[in-house]
Structures are given as structure tokens and as C-alpha cells.
Amino acid sequence: DARVTQTPRHKVTEMGQEVTMRCQPILGHNTVFWYRQTMMQGLELLAYFRNRAPLDDSGMPKDRFSAEMPDATLATLKIQPSEPRDSAVYFCASGLAPGQTNEKLFFGSGTQLSVL
């Protein structure tokens, strides 16, 4: 089964360290999303790409977060420097757009980040 792959599954780091999360979207999907999920806020959009070009990153703290797609098979989300408030689960999702209105969005299993 095709699926979105995220690495690492878990990351524990100290405040101030750089964190890099990786995502391999489903082959052929042209849209990639990064979301953050916390108990308090639910799922929040950080950034999304279409055909590797960033379309919206307004949900991302620009001073410390950056998202890139070096190629069609890899999306990265970096936090530098990390802070305890960044602790959350980060999800990557991929899909086809604009496509049909019933196009599914497929989520990875997430990266559980803990910043101490």
C-alpha cells in the first residue's frame, strides 16, 4: 500500500538544538502539507507545497521554522533553535491537487517531538 513516510517517529532534544523532520510523500502526489498537532490546538497548518513550490507558510514561525522540498520525494521541516513550546506531533500529508473535489489526503504517522 502506498503511504506517506515520516522520520523520525520520535525525537527528544534539548532546547536550542536543531531539529529536522523528513517526509516522503506518496509517489505521484503533487501537494505536500506540514501540520502540527497539540492537545490544546488540534491540527494546525504550518506550510504546504504544490509541485515542490511553497504555496503557503503563513502558519509557520518564520524566525525558527523552515520547510523545503529538495525534490519530489522528500519534504523537510526544520526548527532552529528549538524551544519547549515546539513540543508537539508533526504530521506530513500528501495528495493530488487541484484534482477532483473528493481527492483524499493521506497522512503520515507523525513525528513526536519533545523539546526539553
Add this chain to the structure above:
Amino acid sequence: KNQVEQSPQSLIILEGKNCTLQCNYTVSPFSNLRWYKQDTGRGPVSLTIMTFSENTKSNGRYTATLDADTKQSSLHITASQLSDSASYICVVIPTDSWGKLQFGAGTQVVVTP
């Protein structure tokens, strides 16, 4: 203010019983409304997708309804199973912004034996 509100926040039901989850939204216009199931430690998985013109959509024991006039949707789970224990998230996609999915906070369902 969140444009997608879900209720209840959580519920506990006995195995074999039915339950209904609610979703009220203010997103307008919208192209489709989706229900996702999220198991603990996993990413959300799509259950149903309804366009604004559809009233109901089923996926096995899951049935979603949509009333675009009152801006309400519901997800009905029939004959619940232990594996139905999860968070159920309502998502509305604006017509003019496919990438800006509007997520509800989810309803946490616990099915007990």
C-alpha cells in the same frame, strides 16, 4: 474563532451500541466536508468525503450526513466495536482554498467492552 466546532468533546459508549458525533461549521463557501478517524499515535485516515451537494455518505458502519443549509454534519457509528476507539475529526475545505483545510478539534470516542 474556529470555523469548525465539534461536539461532544468526548464520549464513552458500550461495545455494540450506536453513537452520533456532531460538526457545526461556518466555512462558506466550501467544496467538501470530510470526516477523519485518528487512532492514538497515528495520522488521521479519511472515512468519508461529501461535496456540498451531497446529503449522506457511508463507509461500512460509518455514515456521515450533511445539511448545507444549517451548516451541520454528523457522523453516525453503528454497532460500535472496540477498534472504533479513536478521535474523529471533521474537516471542511473552502472552495477558494483547497490547501487551507479547516479542522475541528475532534471528538474522542472510547468504546468499552
